[in-house]
Amino acid sequence: MLLIISLLMIAVFIGLLMTKKLSALTALIVVPTLFALLAGNGLETGDMVIKGLRTVAPTGVMLIFAMLYFMSVTDAGMFDPIIKKIVSAVDGDPVKIFFGTVLLGFIVALDGDGATVYMIVLSAFLPIYERIGLSKLKSACLLLQCTGLGNMFPWGGPTARAATAVHAEISTLFVPLMLPLLACVIWTFVMAFILGRHERKRIGWNGDSAEKPPLVFEAKACASWRFWTNWVLTIALITLLVLDLVPMAYLFMLATAIMFLVNFPRLDQQQEQLGRHAPAILSVASLIFAAAVFTGIFSETGMANALAQAIVNVIPAALGPYLAVITALISIPVTWLVSNDVFYFGMLPVLVQAASHYGIAPVEMARAALVGQPVHILSPLVASTYLLVGMLKLDYAQTQRFTLRWSFITSIVFFLTCLLLGAFPFYQNV
16 A cells, blocks of 8 residues: 555655656655655654754754855955856967867856846856857856866755755765766866867967957955965865764854855855845755655655565666665656756665665765766756857757767766775665
């Protein structure tokens, strides 16, 4: 009976999201509540939800303050001198221009928001693309790699969702992924070199006769001591994050408070910052806490165990130890077809329960489930991609077709590096 109810709950949940009958926030709360009542649970449903909330609270708090921190230091002009130097250094060489695009894209992607990446990078580089006559399609491809990988930072949506779904500490999940992410960053610069070489040939660039485009980015006026304090604080923050000496939620709370004192010391300034970024932060954080309803009920009612046992019975015994690899590979097409909410909250918990029967840890499954993110950024469900296409005046379908092959390679680079470094197992001995 529990198996039937759990299957119905997941089918209804996924169906409502894919048909856009309900928002993810509403579906995550309403659907599991109704099915918990259908399974015969009454007032104890509330206790199940509270248990779920306790597991996601550190992730939710970390996410709120991490987004606020990086959005605010960007507003304070921390990256502006770097942006100005990047733009002034690229001259007319397509390879340098694409290097500058990628470097700036990754710097801005620290705040985890794709729309911010496109607006800042294109405000600096679009006039250069147009003056030199560079392919905007190739520029879009490179920026999509930056946002697809930037989304995988701990304060980005996919990583937070994966950690929430498996009840894992986000630092435990993310730190082993840092080197695979670095490998993908290096690959993106290789892409920039390859595509830049193509553009050199296409436009007939000659280094001796190339015109240097005008500087188009004006940095904000920022006190020198504030600029360097912001960088020291950010480097210290990232170092402590990697060392895992302090809980990540408290780390970002403390860093945000110090950053406010340095850059926005007056109360009205701090209120302005909170008001400016509250909509973006609330939309992500509320989703994480709503997911606690789904995961709490799914786990505590016994539905997860019932469904996992059914999957274990269906999966050939020979394939069970490969479930992490299977999850990684299916994440590439599935996260393009469906939203992150559907995959991480609807499908991943089931795969995790099944994998536990073969000795694969939930956090390893969560890491494997992130492999598809470089391709997910191309999904028609990702709103920020439409902004990029609109700003560059490109055809959406053509952008998809051109970028897909490169994003697929990025996912494979991430996949192979994760296997090589043991982020998740290729084969797990039971």
